[in-house]
Amino acid sequence: MQRDFEKDKKNMVVVEGSYAVASAVKSCRPNVISAYPITPQTHIVEDLSQFMADGAIPNCEYINVESEFSALSALVGSSAAGARSYSATTSQGLELMHEVLFNVSGMRLPVVMTVVNRAVSAPINIWNDHQDSISQRDTGWIQLYAEDTQEISDMTAQAFKIAEDPEILLPVMTCMDGFILSHVYEPVVLLEDDIVAEYLPPFEPEFKLDPKNPKTFGAFADPNSYTEFRYLQQQAMDKALKKIEDAAAEFYDLFGRHYGGLIDTYETDDADIILMAMGSIVGTIKDAIDKLRAKGVKVGLLKVRSFRPFPVEAIRNVVKDAKVVVALDKNISIGLNEGALFTETKASLYNTKIDVPVIGFMIGHGGRDIPTGTIENIIDEAKKVIDSGITVESQFTDLKEELL
Amino acid sequence: MKSLLAPGHRGCAGCCDAMAAKFTLMAAGEDCIVVSPTGCLEVMTTPYPESSWGVPFIHSLFENNAAVASGIEAALKSKGEMGNTKIIAMGGDGATLDIGMRSVSGAFERGHDFTFVCIDNEAYMNTGVQRSAATPFAASTTTSPSGKVSFGNIRPKKNMPAIIAAHGSPYVATTSIGYPKDMIRKVKTAVDVEGPTYVHAHSPCTTGWGFDTSKTVEVAKMAVETCLWPLYEMEDGEITKVKKIKNPKPVEDYLKMQRRFKHLFTKEGGDEFIKQIQALADENIVKFGLQ
Numbered sequence: 001m002q003r004d005f006e007k008d009k010k011n012m013v014v015v016e017g018s019y020a021v022a023s024a025v026k027s028c029r030p031n032v033i034s035a036y037p038i039t040p041q042t043h044i045v046e047d048l049s050q051f052m053a054d055g056a057i058p059n060c061e062y063i064n065v066e067s068e069f070s071a072l073s074a075l076v077g078s079s080a081a082g083a084r085s086y087s088a089t090t091s092q093g094l095e096l097m098h099e100v101l102f103n104v105s106g107m108r109l110p111v112v113m114t115v116v117n118r119a120v121s122a123p124i125n126i127w128n129d130h131q132d133s134i135s136q137r138d139t140g141w142i143q144l145y146a147e148d149t150q151e152i153s154d155m156t157a158q159a160f161k162i163a164e165d166p167e168i169l170l171p172v173m174t175c176m177d178g179f180i181l182s183h184v185y186e187p188v189v190l191l192e193d194d195i196v197a198e199y200l201p202p203f204e205p206e207f208k209l210d211p212k213n214p215k216t217f218g219a220f221a222d223p224n225s226y227t228e229f230r231y232l233q234q235q236a237m238d239k240a241l242k243k244i245e246d247a248a249a250e251f252y253d254l255f256g257r258h259y260g261g262l263i264d265t266y267e268t269d270d271a272d273i274i275l276m277a278m279g280s281i282v283g284t285i286k287d288a289i290d291k292l293r294a295k296g297v298k299v300g301l302l303k304v305r306s307f308r309p310f311p312v313e314a315i316r317n318v319v320k321d322a323k324v325v326v327a328l329d330k331n332i333s334i335g336l337n338e339g340a341l342f343t344e345t346k347a348s349l350y351n352t353k354i355d356v357p358v359i360g361f362m363i364g365h366g367g368r369d370i371p372t373g374t375i376e377n378i379i380d381e382a383k384k385v386i387d388s389g390i391t392v393e394s395q396f397t398d399l400k401e402e403l404l
Numbered sequence: 405m406k407s408l409l410a411p412g413h414r415g416c417a418g419c420c421d422a423m424a425a426k427f428t429l430m431a432a433g434e435d436c437i438v439v440s441p442t443g444c445l446e447v448m449t450t451p452y453p454e455s456s457w458g459v460p461f462i463h464s465l466f467e468n469n470a471a472v473a474s475g476i477e478a479a480l481k482s483k484g485e486m487g488n489t490k491i492i493a494m495g496g497d498g499a500t501l502d503i504g505m506r507s508v509s510g511a512f513e514r515g516h517d518f519t520f521v522c523i524d525n526e527a528y529m530n531t532g533v534q535r536s537a538a539t540p541f542a543a544s545t546t547t548s549p550s551g552k553v554s555f556g557n558i559r560p561k562k563n564m565p566a567i568i569a570a571h572g573s574p575y576v577a578t579t580s581i582g583y584p585k586d587m588i589r590k591v592k593t594a595v596d597v598e599g600p601t602y603v604h605a606h607s608p609c610t611t612g613w614g615f616d617t618s619k620t621v622e623v624a625k626m627a628v629e630t631c632l633w634p635l636y637e638m639e640d641g642e643i644t645k646v647k648k649i650k651n652p653k654p655v656e657d658y659l660k661m662q663r664r665f666k667h668l669f670t671k672e673g674g675d676e677f678i679k680q681i682q683a684l685a686d687e688n689i690v691k692f693g694l695q
């Protein structure tokens with residue numbers, strides 16, 4: 001699926017990543033927006049507030065809540081009442097939402113939320129890594145990660161389509177790297193209202209809070225039924241694997257842009273070394289690959305777009321003939337000394353006939369810059385694994401020994 | 405009148421929550437949506453796949469029912485479906501005065517058109533009678549027990565109606581499940597007034613307070629008759645109506661009905677605490693002009 005850049009160029013405007021997201025949300029015709037400001041998510045909610053102030057989002061209420069906890073709680077009510085519901089947050093705000101995240105997914109409410117990825121305190125840090133959303137991986141939300149501002153904008157419409165599908169009914173987090181994407185100005189094609197209207201049908205849930213047809217939401221489930229609620233959530237996640245692909249393909253048909261469905265690949269067909277990553281680091285990795293390919297190094301990239309559901313089959317298919325796989329993680333499970341992508345990739349290959357060594361690098365914590373040279377060093381380490389096997393399975397990257 | 409809360413729920417005999425919910429629905433009618441936090445009311449009325457609710461009902465979490473109600477109101481408004489539908493958040497004292505305080509404050513400050521009914525049974529009953537900010541002075545609970553050096557809870561009740569009134573709520577009322585007509589009238593007034601309105605219903609819990617299951621209404625009435633629970637209405641922050649108590653009964657009459665105050669009558673020094681509780685009632689008489 002090739003993007004027609006020449007066609008898109010005519011429609012491009014230079015805007016901040018946050019504006020592109022806010023504009024995409026507007027085009028998706030939300031009924032209720034509920035959010036609490038937190039850096040670096042603020043520009044999204046400011047732009048949405050300005051749209052509201054200008055009357056640019058019809059049939060919509062914006063709730064200026066008193067906390068992230070209430071931001072998402074209000075959307076429990078609005079979504080259950082049949083409203084297309086949106087929020088945005090990051091870091092501490094997302095962690096504060098933790099309890100509500102489980103509640104939204106357990107009640108099968110198709111809320112869409114942009115997470116502007118940021119490190120978590122302590123130490124307090126406002127810059128980008130993925131610890132905030134990765135720490136919410138078991139809350140039952142679909143998690144999609146975007147590479148650039150065009151993708152996060154387009155992903156917003158895809159997210160509503162996936163979430164509200166009657167066979168799915170799961171909330172979706174669309175994740176964009178804080179500052180790196182949220183505050184960067186780039187040429188972007190903003191979503192066109194008329195095409196979005198064609199792409200995204202109105203939200204009409206089968207059940208909603210309606211006095212004419214009273215239903216009970218959020219009932220109490222004892223051991224006789226609780227298991228089945230969990231099973232059905234997992235089943236919906238399984239179905240989402242195809243829906244995410246379909247949503248991306250259908251988006252391509254109407255808009256002409258495609259970034260992969262569950263995953264995307266770059267130069268992986270003959271690759272001995274395959275790097276895996278999520279988010280904006282993917283661009284840096286592609287640059288490094290271009291440089292090394294020119295020198296004859298057979299290196300490629302597997303971009304993971306959907307972290308939940310985790311694309312086990314898709315990953316197996318790409319890495320099965322590689323000589324080494326390297327997972328890059330902007331997060332750590334402290335006590336395991338591994339990032340989540342690394343751990344889950346290893347788990348995806350265990351109990352299969354695929355026999356490829358996997359190593360992990362934790363990178364870019366708290367916004368630490370990731371230059372191309374760092375990626376090249378990592379690729380050098382990967383070459384050593386091909387030659388002489390794994391010496392260090394998982395490690396921090398660019399540690400400053402003088403600070404320890 | 406058709407009851408919108410079906411019988412057969414799992415509440416205790418003499419349950420105050422069931423009465424409060426029933427009276428609220430009698431006032432609001434069929435065209436309403438109810439939001440409940442985690443607690444006895446939600447647990448006893450919605451064991452999946454059963455539900456006692458004849459109106460749309462949603463339970464989310466313990467501390468967010470006012471925020472959920474905000475979202476429902478926003479949804480109906482945005483979609484042009486508000487009509488005459490009443491949105492009612494019902495919550496116990498813990499969900500209202502303690503853990504849900506932030507979301508309650510936010511929803512009232514924002515001015516959503518909804519009614520909050522606090523079912524105040526003065527402790528965390530669903531988890532086994534632990535102290536809340538609404539537990540009265542000298543009451544024994546499982547986390548403020550009387551003991552060798554303790555006469556129970558050392559703090560008076562948090563004045564939630566005043567806090568809500570300070571948010572600019574156009575209508576705040578106290579009521580008691582011992583006075584169904586009073587409660588129904590006040591909830592009806594509250595749902596009919598536009599904006600965020602508040603009804604605080606004193607609700608004796610047979611299990612937590614320790615009295616016979618047949619005595620719920622009697623205990624509730626005695627709280628009012630001793631002036632420990634004054635019934636009043638506030639419009640735009642001013643008290644406009646008060647239920648007069650011509651011949652207030654001594655607080656002992658109320659305290660001795662309940663196991664949670666038993667230590668005041670059996671422990672040496674208990675009479676001093678009873679005097680302090682009487683002083684609280686006397687203060688109410690002056691403050692609210694109950695006579």
